[in-house]
Amino acid sequence: MDAFGDHVPKIESRSIWGFQKIFVKNFLQWLPLLAVGDLISHVKVAQTTNFASVNASSSLSMFIFAFAEISEDNGSSRPDLHRMQFLPGLEYYQHGSKLLRQLPARGRRTIEALQCRILNVSYLQCAILPILTWDAIMEVGRDCMHILSSGYYKNMEKEERESFHRIFWISSIIIHELESVLKMHPTGIRQFHEIVPLPLTETEVEGFYYFFAQASLRKLLMETLGVVGYRVGQVIYAPVVAAELRKQAQEWYDHLPPPVRFPINTTPLFDLRKSFLRIQFVALHTVILWPSVLQLIEAIATRGENQVLTDQLRNMQKEARDCIEYCILNCELAEELVMQRHQGLQFTI
Incomplete structure (x- = not known):
């Protein structure tokens, strides 16, 4: 038996087409790392040498096939111990x-290599290996910051720069997710948010609408986690700041384009990306308001339930009520x- 990973996997033409279709649906419509045309070109280049040549196209194709296979797994597949395959793909x-x-x-640090490394991270995410995912995405993030701090970024051609913007924002989304879930110290990548614009697109692709909305909402969420909530062993209750953050969240919602707009209720959407944006929007309000619940409990415990209702206490009660309602809605x-596996399940906040 060949040493695991030392041979080129056999793959039929029909499977190649199917994997590309799955990858577009399960990944690119969530995180547009590269254009569909570029995806097809890379696979065609890799096919000329049967995916054996040491180049970015062959590596990228393999990661695409791996992600496609694991993202379609419904949990019913069994490990192939003879071939030492313990995970799909x-x-x-x-x-x-x-x-x-x-x-x-x-x-x-080329665009193609960074794209390969992002897909490597995404596979590890799907395999539920958070520590390995963190290590891998931190390497990508550091390289992105090095590129931005060097003259290389300024000398990029327009097309290359736009591809880099996609890589940067996808990296940022993944880093911030793991940073919160694994309780890691904040990384320096957020310092570049004001420098790197959201990627542009010349066509009205629905996936880009979602990506823009997701990136901007994630940015607002990370800013929120930095000023309200729980930090350094204490609850940060700042009603004025909370009101401003809720205002910013409402402005984000008001400016959503029609393809990704959603109602703030339990109406089924039958669109996983819109559903995911909706639950994140609701969760954002929960994060902003939950310190008021703790503050209200503390006020009642300190002064008793029969205390005179001041304007501050009334406002605290309203915020706590809103928080609980958002929790229920969430x-x-x-x-x-x-109901089914999708890329949004890799992000929990």
């Missing part, structure tokens, strides 16, 4: 990783999102 992932490692060191909205 692992054979493709291993070969893609091998090709990526064999790329010249100076080529680790739980109700989650039902639609857990």
Whole structure:
């Protein structure tokens, strides 16, 4: 038996087409890392050498196939112990990783190599390996920051720069997610948010509308986590700041384009991306308001339930009531999102 990862996986033409279709649906419509035309071109280049050549196209193709296979897994597949396949798509992932490692060191920061590394991260996310995912995405994030701090970014051609913007914002979304879930210290990548614009598109692609909305909402969420909530062992209750954050969240909602607009209720949307944006929007309000619940409990415990209702206490009660209502709505909205596996399940906040 070949050493695991030392051979080129066999793949039929029909499977190649199917994997590309799945990848577009399960990944690119959520995170438009590259254009569909570029995806097809990379696979065609890799096919000419049967995915054996050490180049970014072959590595990228293998990661695409690996992600497509694991993202379609419904949990019913069994490990193939004879071929040492313990995860769907692992054979493709291993070969893609091998090709990526064999790329010249100076080529680790090219657009194509960074795209490979993002897909490597996404596969690890789907495999529910958060620590490995964190290590891998931190390397990508550091390289993005190095590029932005050097003259290389300024000398990029327009097309290359737009591709880099996609890589940067996808990296930022993943880093901030893991940063919160794993309780890691904030990274320096958010300092570049004002420098790097959201990527542009010349066509009205629905996936980009979602990506723009997701990136901007994630930015607002991370700013919120920095000024209200729980930090350094204490609850931060700042009603004026909370009111301003809710205002910003409402402005974000008001400016949503029609393709990704959603009602703030339990109406089924039958669109996982819109459903995911909706539950994040509701969760954002919960994060902003939950300190008022703790503050109200503390006020009652300190002064008793029969204390005179001041304007501050009335406002605190209203915020606490709103928070609980958003919590209930958030739980109700989650039902639609857990019906099937999708990219949004990799993000929990």
